[in-house]
Amino acid sequence: MKAEHSALMKEMNSEITRYLDELQAISQLSHDDLQERALTYIKKQLAHATRSSPFYQQKYNDGDMTDHIHDLKDMESIPYTTKNDLKEQYPYGFLAVPMSEVVRYGESTGTTGKHTSSFMTKQDWEENIARVTDALLHYYSRDDVVFIMIPYELAFASFDLEKAYWNIGATVVSVGAKNSICPMDRVAEMLMNLKPSSIVCSPTRAIRVYDLLKQKNYEPGDVNLKRIFYIGETCSNAKLEKLKQMWGVELVSVYGSSETNSLSLPCEHGQQHLAEDRFYFELIDSETGDVAPDREAGELVVTALTHQAFPLIRYRTGDLVKIQGTRCSCGSPFRTIRHLGRVYDRICVNNRYIQRLDLEECVLSVSGTGCNFIHYNKDSDLIIAVEIAQDYESVEVLRNVQEAVHRQFDIQVIVRMLDKERVYKVMDESLKPGSIDWNKIFTEENNIH
Numbered sequence: 001m002k003a004e005h006s007a008l009m010k011e012m013n014s015e016i017t018r019y020l021d022e023l024q025a026i027s028q029l030s031h032d033d034l035q036e037r038a039l040t041y042i043k044k045q046l047a048h049a050t051r052s053s054p055f056y057q058q059k060y061n062d063g064d065m066t067d068h069i070h071d072l073k074d075m076e077s078i079p080y081t082t083k084n085d086l087k088e089q090y091p092y093g094f095l096a097v098p099m100s101e102v103v104r105y106g107e108s109t110g111t112t113g114k115h116t117s118s119f120m121t122k123q124d125w126e127e128n129i130a131r132v133t134d135a136l137l138h139y140y141s142r143d144d145v146v147f148i149m150i151p152y153e154l155a156f157a158s159f160d161l162e163k164a165y166w167n168i169g170a171t172v173v174s175v176g177a178k179n180s181i182c183p184m185d186r187v188a189e190m191l192m193n194l195k196p197s198s199i200v201c202s203p204t205r206a207i208r209v210y211d212l213l214k215q216k217n218y219e220p221g222d223v224n225l226k227r228i229f230y231i232g233e234t235c236s237n238a239k240l241e242k243l244k245q246m247w248g249v250e251l252v253s254v255y256g257s258s259e260t261n262s263l264s265l266p267c268e269h270g271q272q273h274l275a276e277d278r279f280y281f282e283l284i285d286s287e288t289g290d291v292a293p294d295r296e297a298g299e300l301v302v303t304a305l306t307h308q309a310f311p312l313i314r315y316r317t318g319d320l321v322k323i324q325g326t327r328c329s330c331g332s333p334f335r336t337i338r339h340l341g342r343v344y345d346r347i348c349v350n351n352r353y354i355q356r357l358d359l360e361e362c363v364l365s366v367s368g369t370g371c372n373f374i375h376y377n378k379d380s381d382l383i384i385a386v387e388i389a390q391d392y393e394s395v396e397v398l399r400n401v402q403e404a405v406h407r408q409f410d411i412q413v414i415v416r417m418l419d420k421e422r423v424y425k426v427m428d429e430s431l432k433p434g435s436i437d438w439n440k441i442f443t444e445e446n447n448i449h
């Protein structure tokens with residue numbers, strides 16, 4: 001594999017190989033040297049933001065923030081940038097280069113409120129593509145056929161992946177998500193005809209596609225899928241394990257956002273390494289805004305180190321992560337994380353908050369549950385509707401779920417069998433089937449079970 005890597009790298013364009021060489025050199029640095037490098041780049045980025053970004057010029061009152069930064073601890077004195085700032089500054093408030101230097105523009109796909117915009121120069125884009133290529137080289141080769149089944153419109157991730165697979169020489173099939181050219185039925189037919197070695201989609205869509213093939217009397221195993229690259233949805237380990245077993249595949253993932261691009265990427269051991277060559281990361285307590293020490297879960301705050309078009313200083317991602325304390329056996333100095341969901345992706349029951357992912361882990365860990373689970377409120381009750389796996393006694397599984405939730409969270413919930421047909425009907429109409437607000441659906445339809 002290593003020999004194949006170097007042969008492939010020779011064929012890539014010189015900019016990509018230059019970034020890969022740079023990354024290779026950074027990967028040899030000690031933790032202290034990495035910190036030192038981060039400090040140098042933070043100062044440059046602060047100077048760039050203050051000089052060129054209308055938002056940061058105003059935020060810092062045209063003052064030179066680099067004067068405040070003598071060591072990394074001083075970063076705590078710099079105010080946060082929030083998602084709300086991005087919305088208010090739409091579309092050009094953050095842009096720090098002339099449009100003639102911008103090669104890509106994207107917008108968030110948020111369904112409520114204002115949109116957010118993001119921009120990339122050629123260098124911004126190629127750096128990110130190089131990082132993604134480097135990670136994918138652990139998993140893909142020119143023999144792979146990959147269906148990219150995520151949105152292309154106004155997005156970055158789909159195009160970054162296209163370019164990375166192109167660098168590797170794999171065959172890409174640009175399927176997209178929820179569009180009139182490739183509706184679900186056609187996707188199912190194409191999977192059976194082309195038999196890709198890998199698909200790129202959210203875990204929920206991968207589960208849905210499996211069931212769709214079954215419904216059509218196909219044998220999903222005949223696709224001979226090797227790998228699912230999941231993206232765009234955080235889900236519990238229990239759900240990921242079910243997905244893995246269901247398809248009999250290896251799972252690979254990256255984590256990022258349209259504002260930041262890739263924030264963590266997988267190594268050959270499947271661990272998510274923070275992209276500490278391109279960002280400075282902090283963990284904070286999302287309630288108080290105070291910096292939380294490493295090794296504890298907290299909201300991830302990122303400062304871009306090299307972004308030209310769209311500098312971001314202490315941006316609150318709204319994502320909960322846990323930074324692992326031990327160094328990965330792959331040897332990378334970049335720390336590894338576990339993603340714990342969105343900070344405000346939580347459910348209020350009896351005046352208490354439960355993280356949705358914790359509830360999902362609890363429910364789907366009960367023996368006999370299937371892959372699908374939704375929750376919604378009816379009056380003051382929390383209703384959990386869960387799929388029952390084949391050959392299991394539904395009454396017993398539902399009771400076990402109720403007991404498990406009570407045991408873990410000390411709350412009483414109503415547990416029901418999932419109306420899978422109905423849920424799939426809604427999912428098939430959704431761009432993000434894993435992020436559907438079922439409360440809203442059930443309230444709007446006025447048709448609560």
Ligand SMILES: [Zn+2]
Nearest residue numbers: 267271328330
């Ligand atoms: Zn690793």
